Amino acid sequence: MTATLPPSPATTREATGTTDAAPPRRRAVTAWVAIALGLLVIGGIGGAVSAANQWAQRGALDPDSTGPAGARALAEVLRDHGVEVEVARDRAAASAALGRGPATLVLPDAPALSDDAVAALADAASDVVLIEPRARTLDLLLPGASPAGVAADDAVPPDCDVADADRAGAIAPGGLYEPGDATGCYPAGEGFGLLVADTPGGRVAAVDARALFTNDVLAENGNAALAANLMGRHPLVVWYVPSVGDTDLADSDPSLGELTPPWVSPVIVLLLVTGVAAGVWRGRRFGPLVAERLPVTVRASETTEGRARLYARARDPLHAADRLRIGTLRRLAALLGLGGNAAAPDIADAAAGRAGLDRRLVRGILIDDIPRTDADLVALSARLTDLEAAVHAAVRPEGSPR
Known part of the structure; x- marks a missing residue:
């Protein structure tokens, strides 16, 4: 009588082609896949949070920005007073909004626009409030006016005959300006913190909004009252937000390609192709280091x-x-x-x-x-x-x- 022995585990694994290393290998692959997915999820969440934060902050003096340097709080104050605030992010939209009726144009510094474009926007508005007065804009819309330094942090009274400034009270003006032909308010140092000049169609005012109208300082002193008085004289405020792409300036400087002869580019391409071909032809692949036994070992x-x-x-x-x-x-x-x-x-x-x-x-x-x-x-x-x-x-x- 013969007895049949059951197959051993080793024999079974050899017959089926499986090994003990398979489960650990699968676990290792699963772990690496889980780590990769976790990194992708974390990266996606981080990117979304960063994008949302950038969208919330936007740029300085942006009426849609809730960051410290934004002006969302001022826009909401104007809306609470029944003033419509329309944000125009290009010159065409600003011109179209100003053409609907009496409106106040809030104009920051726009270096991408020419003098004619800035003057055209100002002429289409009833009032203009310059919130980032620069020398060019001051000279263009307030002839004779110019920057005159920065004031101390102390609040000063208006000390002028402008009713909007008298109702607002004292402020810490920040930037100072020489008035020229305009009326100056908030005297400090050698200049004034607010310039106001009447025009045939309305009024032009200039003030340092970075020091007065941003979200982090709007509630100080009489900043909010002054902003509402200057910008809320008409039922519509068109807040122009300039960008580099919104420009009417033509680039008259020749490019490098225009300055070089026409045969330079083909020669450069030919030299690059020649260098690559020479590298493939004469190149040598360095293999692994080979240990060489020395013929003599010296003590x-x-x-x-x-x-x-x-x-x-x-x-x-x-x-x-x-x-x-x-x-x-x-x-x-x-x-x-x-x-x-x-x-x-x-x-x-x-x-x-x-x-x-x-x-x-x-x-x-x-x-x-x-x-x-x-x-x-x-x-x-x-x-x-x-x-x-x-x-x-x-x-x-x-x-x-x-």
Whole structure:
């Protein structure tokens, strides 16, 4: 009667082609996939938060921005007073909004617009409030006016005949301006914090809105009242937000391509193609490093002694002695279990203590004695050899296990 033995686990794995390494491999792959998905999710959340934050802050003095430098709070104050605030992010939209009826144009600095474009926007509005007055805009819309520095942080009274400023009360004006033909309010230093000039169709005012009308300072002093009084004189406020793309300036400077001859670009392309072809043709691929067995292995002691012989031939016994001593010190340090950075006096003391020799004698052999002649050098070499043999015998006596 024969008994049939069940197949062993190893035989079963060989027959089915499975191994013990399969489950761990699957777990490792699953872990890496989970890590990659986690990083993608975290990156997506971070990108969304960053984009939302940038959208909320926008630029300085933007009426849609809720950041500290934005002007969303002022826009809401005007709307609460029944004034419609329309944000125009291009010159065409601003012109269209101003054409609907009496309106106040809130105009920041617009370096991308020409003088004619700025003047056309101002002419289409009933009132103009310059919230970032620069020298060009001041000279264009308030002839004779110019920047005059920055005021201190102290609040000053209006001290002028402008009713809107009198109702608002004291403010800390920030930027100061020379009035020219305009009326100046809030005197400080050598200028005024507010300029107002009447025009045939309305009024032009200039004020440093970065110091007065942004979200973080609007509630201070009479800032909010002054902003509402200057901008709320008409039922519509058109707040122009300039951008670099919204420009009417023509770039008259020639480009690099226009300045170079027409044959330069083809020659550059040809040189690049030639360089790539030469690299493919003459290039060499560096493979892995290959260990090469040297035909002869030279012991460090033999190298040291050979160098010492060269110094001896050169009639320089001191350098030859130094080379011999350095070799002996290295071997003694290794023999005594000292570190590679051990000082020569420490090695000499350890060797003397181990071999039971006088410390001054050992220091003289290893450090202090100065050979003057070749005979002294030979004698020193012999003493070094004897010292090393004595220490070796003390550390590893014959018959002791290696």
